[in-house]
Structures are given as structure tokens and as C-alpha cells.
Amino acid sequence: MAIDHLDGRIIVLLAREPRIGVLEMSRRLGVARGTVQARMDRLQSNGVVRGFGPEVDPAALGYPVTAFATLQIRQGQGAGVRAHLATVPEVLELHTTTGTGDMLCRLVARSNADLQRVIDRVVGIEGIVRASTAIVMENPVPLRIIPLVEQAAEEEG
Amino acid sequence: MAIDHLDGRIIVLLAREPRIGVLEMSRRLGVARGTVQARMDRLQSNGVVRGFGPEVDPAALGYPVTAFATLQIRQGQGAGVRAHLATVPEVLELHTTTGTGDMLCRLVARSNADLQRVIDRVVGIEGIVRASTAIVMENPVPLRIIPLVEQAAEEEG
């Protein structure tokens, strides 16, 4: 479950040069190829590394607008709302949360005008009492994991 | 910038089997290897596919708690706050937004108790007027892009 220093270096290296091979990794890290292979197998079966899916930029796909919507749900209607939101391609992720809202979702749209269409579709189901949307202007820190990996690796090994 | 149907199939295939090779992809898709190679080069230079970094699960790393914090910033202090948040490993992403809050950030922590430490560190800088935190309970729709890719591919090609 926890990772050691070598695991951390493997993940960081993989993040920097994703198409790198096992052999080249073993050279860079100064360990045997079998070791890298075994570590990677373990990281994946551990669930620490879920996969290596392509990172697609919604903006390059024609969806440059990102927004976060906070939803308030009527008691007992959560399941239906979740199922509905899962069918909307522009809903990139959905969380249920504590606090004033009940759900938080990340949306993308083709334009600010198009965002209205997306939100209409999102709230177009019974059970959503209120939706409050915040449009993203800048993204000073894009989704990242490396600093956390490095911290975890330091602590463990 | 836009993608066609073949691009979409390439991305979907890559998402399903990330370590697949170019030759195997060309077999599955029924096109020549050079075509797949050229498409992938184009998708990457386009910026549609940013990379193939490993997807690391913070929970498996020992950070099972996720939260979203909405921050209100004092006028003109934004730059300092951004720089500060970028130094906190537990801040996985940061956005500046319209609406009642000025910034939205995603946090992880080792436990609910540990979340307090993280938040203290986050707000431990001049310029943050108020912070309001929502803890994530469930994640019915994990971050995804495939449905959007499929929609974009249908529309274009």
C-alpha cells in the first residue's frame, strides 16, 4: 500500500517520459530490469497506479470552457440524479459531498453560451433543487500527483 | 483541432489498453501501421493528447480523503496565494473561478483529522479571507473523458 523511494522514482520517471520502456527505466534508475518489472507489477496490482490512459485536453477537443456546479438534491433522489449525470458526456466527474451542496460536478462546454445548454441538460431531471455554477477562469495548478508521490516516497523509504 | 472517427477510436482503444503497441492498434482498427503512427503524432502535436502519464490513486498512496475548498481572496493577493498553494503537495489542483468564491482547490489528506492540518497549511498565508470546505463522500463518476471523445468524434467524422 505504501510506496518506497524506488517506487516513487519509477512513478516520477514514468510521469516525465510516459512512453519509456522497462529496459530504459532500469538503466536510468540503476537497477536490474526484473526489479523495475516487479515493482511496476506490484504498483499496478496494489492499485497505486491505475493505468496509463491518454490524457486528453477537452479544450483541444473543442470544449474550452470548464465549470464546477454545486447541486442540491431533494431527499432520496440521489440515485436518479447520479444515473442521469453519468449519461451526460460534458459531466467529467461527479462527487457527493458534505456541506451546503450535496453534489459537485465538473462540466465542460464549447462556449459560455453552450454552457447554458449543458447546465439545462444537467438540471433537466427531477430531484435537483438548486444548481450553482462557478466558471473556471484560470487553472494555476493543473491536476497533479507528483508532489504527493514524492512526499509519500520520502516518508516511507 | 477537431478529431474524426478514427482519432476517436484510437483514443478509446488507448484508454482501454494503454500499453498497447502501434502495430497491435493498427490490426485492431483495420488500418495501416503508418496511419496509426501519423494519427498519434498529430493528436499529440495538436495537444489533444497531452501524454500518457501514470494515473496514481491518492487513496492507495495513503490519502483516502478528498475535499474541495472554496477560497475567498483579498483584492490583489491572488498571485501570492497561487504560489503558496502550488507548494502544498496535498493541493492536487487549483482553479480561479467566477462566483461567490475566488478559487477552488482539490485537496487530499490522510484522514479527516489530517485534513485539518492540510487546510491550516492552505490558509496559512496572507490574502485568504475565508475558506469553505466540502468533503467528498462518494465519487459516482470518476474523472473521465471517453464519452466526450466519442461525442466529439461523432460530430466531426
Place this chain on the structure above:
DNA sequence: TATCCACTGGGCAATGTGGCCAGTGAATGA
């Protein structure tokens, strides 16, 4: 002391890679 475990460093056949090329067919423009 005996056992376990991760790691090393090597060998092997099979496969994939990057690079290259000539030919084809559709779309574009003069």
C-alpha cells in the same frame, strides 16, 4: 542455522519499433 525474499545479471526466442519506400485514390486548384 535454515528459510524466505528481493534483487542481480545473464541468456533466449519472439515481437515490435522506427525508418523508409513506391503505389493508389480522393480532393483540390489552375
Place this chain on the structure above:
DNA sequence: TCATTCACTGGCCACATTGCCCAGTGGATA
């Protein structure tokens, strides 16, 4: 109408990498 351009095909090559195997080593544990 003809010439050009472009993406794609399908084939070739030398080379590197992969997956798989093995025996040996050193540290930790029972």
C-alpha cells in the same frame, strides 16, 4: 480537364525491447 497534393496502404529492413527463464547473492526473519 489535367496536375498537384495529401492521406493512406502494404511492404521492407536493421535494431531494440519484451516476456520469460535461470542460478547466484545478501539481508532479514524465525
